[in-house]
Amino acid sequence: MDSNIEDTDMASKSSSTTAHPYKDPDxxxxxxxxxxxxxQCLANPAYIHYLAQNRYFEDEAFIGYLKYLQYWQKPENIxxxxxxxxxxxxxxxQNANFRNAMAYPASKELAHRQQYFFWKNYRNNRLKHIVPRPLPEPVAPPPSSPLQPMPASSAASTPSIPIPQMQVVQPGSIPPKVDIRSSTTDRRKRKKEG
Structure with missing residues (x-):
């Protein structure tokens, strides 16, 4: 009878251990x-190169682990x-060709360089797609004759665009000379003259 009690105790203990074989404490x-x-260490091409050099990518269990880690791409984990x-x-x-290529230093450098250029231009490239561009303003067709005024209704709807004033040069006249030199050149001339 004692052996039956011990058997039932052992059976209950084994069934409780199979139901919860491991409970994670945290x-x-x-x-x-x-x-x-x-x-996040995989963001570093040098670390991927290290893994390739030490032949981690030849281990099927490690390849399986990399496949398992793809759950990080889900929105709740990302x-x-x-x-x-x-x-x-x-x-x-996930591609065997990439894993093999990362064993070579030239591939590591190429990946690192491409990553640098992406970071360098990321903000500007992103802003091109995020910031909405203003729609181009419609251009009114030129009037058929310069003496005809535009109708008041179309003039009111067209936004006014400031037109810079241009200097008109008459044929046969000499345009005024524009001196774009800085004042530092004038000082040098004064030193030579003085």
Whole structure:
């Protein structure tokens, strides 16, 4: 009878351990932070080169881990990413050709250079697509004769654009000379004369 009690105790213990084989003490926060840190390290081409040089990309388990990490591209997780290039490189690392190419220093330098140029021009390129451009103003057709005035209704709807005043030069006359030299050249002349 004692053996039956021990068997039932062992059975209840084994069933409780199979239901919850491992309980994470911090509810996955530590794993979350470690995976976040690793994914963000992928934004550095030198780190990817290091992984390729040390043959991490030849390990099938590591390739599977890179596939698993693609969950960071979901909107609920992407808000934690501080370096968005890491997601771009994570996507590229799914390709075996890219993984093999990153073993060479020239590929690392090329990736780093392209990343630099992207950062250098990112704001300006982004503003081209974000900031709305004003619509071009409609151009009224020229009047058929210079003596005919424009109708009042079209003149009121057309916005006034300031036209710079131009100097009119009569044929046969000499236009006035414009001196664009700075005052520093005048001082040099005065030193030579004096």
């Amino acid at each position: 509810d996955g926060r530590q794993r979350f932070l470690l995976e976040l840190e690793f994914v 808000k934690f990413i501080m370096f968005p290039h890491c997601l771009f490189f994570l996507e590229l690392l």
